[in-house]
Amino acid sequence: MNQRPPTTPAQVESSDVDGLEVEVGNGTLSDELPRIDFATFLLSLSHSALVHLGDAPNPVDGSPDQNLPMARQTIDLLALLEQKTRGNLTGEEERVLQQALYDLRLRYVEVSRQK
16 A cells, blocks of 8 residues: 655645544644644753753653763754744744753753762
């Protein structure tokens, strides 16, 4: 079965992926997951950095793990997003990004000095 991927918004909104029906909007999948927007994406990256800093439990086993190189990479990724999206964000998105970077950088320095 060689199906072509959806190419129009209407096709994407209700498509069949390997027998699993995925609906966007009022569908079942979107009811279970948080709304996807840039601020949510930033918060997801921030949470990943907190997990790597050992400040949030590892979602796999619930234990706090520290991985400073991964925390640094995630913080650098947020900084790259700040640089590449400058002038294209809403006020709220810009504030979320700046505050996340400030908090994560400060916490990174604190954690790295403890080692």
